[in-house]
Amino acid sequence: MRIAxxxxxxxxxxxxxxxxxxxxxxxxxxxxxxxxDAASVVDYPALCADACAEVVAGRADRALVLGGSGLGExxxxxxxxxxxxxxxxxxxxxxxxxxxxxxxxLVLAAKTLAPQAAEEVVATWLTTPFKGGVHARRVAQIAAxxxxxxxx
Numbered sequence: 001m002r003i004a005x006x007x008x009x010x011x012x013x014x015x016x017x018x019x020x021x022x023x024x025x026x027x028x029x030x031x032x033x034x035x036x037d038a039a040s041v042v043d044y045p046a047l048c049a050d051a052c053a054e055v056v057a058g059r060a061d062r063a064l065v066l067g068g069s070g071l072g073e074x075x076x077x078x079x080x081x082x083x084x085x086x087x088x089x090x091x092x093x094x095x096x097x098x099x100x101x102x103x104x105x106l107v108l109a110a111k112t113l114a115p116q117a118a119e120e121v122v123a124t125w126l127t128t129p130f131k132g133g134v135h136a137r138r139v140a141q142i143a144a145x146x147x148x149x150x151x152x
Contacts, residue, residue: 001126002028004060006051008044008073009035011066011110014118018064021119027126030060048076055104056082063105064122070109077105081146084139089113091124098128100135101142 003022007015012035022029032051035042044067054060067073070087077085085105086097089112097103106125108118130136141151 001061002030002059003126004030004032004051004054004063005066006032006047006063007034007066007110008047008068009038009041010068011108012036012038014108014110014113014115015066017115018066018118018122022064022122025123030054034066044073045076048073049080052077052080052083052085052105056080061104062126065105065107066110067107068109068111070107074107077107084142086125088121088125090117091120094121094125095128098125099131100138102130102135102139 005015005019015034019029019031034047048065051063051065055063065073065077074085074087077083083105084101084103085107086101086103087107087109088094088097089109097106106122108121113121144151
């Protein structure tokens with residue numbers, strides 16, 4: 001799978017670890033950068049836009065965005081047409097994000113998620129298939145909202 005990865009200053013160390021881990025797992029990783037170290041404070045909206053653009057354009061199958069809490073990153077990512085970003089703190093939420101919501105961007109809270117737990121969350125998110133069925137109907141309704149239409 002082709003995965004775009006980015007992180008603000010809070011996620012620098014976790015980004016480096018996950019980039020290595022994803023590559024070792026056989027994924028094609030596009031490290032989109034972000035902050036170069038924890039002291040280099042950066043604004044996350046541009047990082048989110050960049051990684052999400054890779055997904056929307058089809059150059060990446062999915063994206064991984066790392067922030068401090070992940071809350072602002074999730075909001076920013078979900079402003080981009082065609083993106084369904086989920087903030088996941090554990091394997092359960094990762095499974096729901098993919099299985100029910102067909103999320104194409106995973107946001108992680110680098111300040112609260114231990115590195116090993118982050119790998120488990122990412123692994124679950126990457127391997128959980130979309131369930132379809134009633135969930136496909138709901139994802140279609142979300143897409144209608146994105147287009148400014150009422151959900152049906």
